[in-house]
Amino acid sequence: MNANPSGQPLVGVIMGSNSDWPTMQAAARMLAEFGVPYEARVVSAHRTPDLMFEYAEAARGRGLKAIIAGAGGAAHLPGMVAAKTTVPVLGVPVQSKALSGQDSLLSIVQMPKGIPVATFAIGEAGAANAGLFAVALLAGGDAELAARLEAFRARQTQTVLDMALPPLA
Numbered sequence: 001m002n003a004n005p006s007g008q009p010l011v012g013v014i015m016g017s018n019s020d021w022p023t024m025q026a027a028a029r030m031l032a033e034f035g036v037p038y039e040a041r042v043v044s045a046h047r048t049p050d051l052m053f054e055y056a057e058a059a060r061g062r063g064l065k066a067i068i069a070g071a072g073g074a075a076h077l078p079g080m081v082a083a084k085t086t087v088p089v090l091g092v093p094v095q096s097k098a099l100s101g102q103d104s105l106l107s108i109v110q111m112p113k114g115i116p117v118a119t120f121a122i123g124e125a126g127a128a129n130a131g132l133f134a135v136a137l138l139a140g141g142d143a144e145l146a147a148r149l150e151a152f153r154a155r156q157t158q159t160v161l162d163m164a165l166p167p168l169a
């Protein structure tokens with residue numbers, strides 16, 4: 001069953017700055033690979049707080065089932081979005097220059113009880129996994145998508161089983 005015949009976005013991919021896009025593209029690519037309709041845009045808790053509030057408040061009504069929020073440094077975006085919506089928020093710590101993303105990670109992961117953010121690894125792998133996690137959430141109500149996720153896993157497993165090591169150097 002296609003849960004979204006209209007093609008309206010089911011996942012919002014948001015980020016604090018366009019400088020996060022090289023990282024956050026990995027989430028968008030994963031959603032595209034699975035055929036999940038998504039939108040991607042810059043929304044900043046710090047620099048566009050009113051837009052951030054509007055985005056978060058409208059999310060459920062617009063049909064978003066998950067929001068993947070990436071930010072670097074004082075990465076308040078995921079937590080603040082989570083504070084304004086009950087749509088699941090998946091936080092991606094973007095690697096910062098000064099502190100290699102440790103700051104981003106700690107800003108996102110250490111949420112107070114009651115306002116959860118699912119926090120992923122720093123950088124591109126974390127963004128890709130956030131995309132996959134959103135697919136898994138949606139697959140709960142979409143058998144076709146679940147089958148695509150199973151096939152993805154099977155291909156990945158086969159790739160690893162086929163790995164050969166070079167002879168000793």
Ligand SMILES: Nc1c(C(=O)O)ncn1[C@@H]1O[C@H](COP(=O)(O)O)[C@@H](O)[C@H]1O
Nearest residue numbers: 016017019044045046071072075076077
């Ligand atoms: N952490 C946040 C937020 C936020 O949390 O609202 N808004 C922007 N930023 C981050 O600032 C970093 C530098 O941004 P610029 O490259 O635009 O200076 C980016 O990683 C962005 O996510």
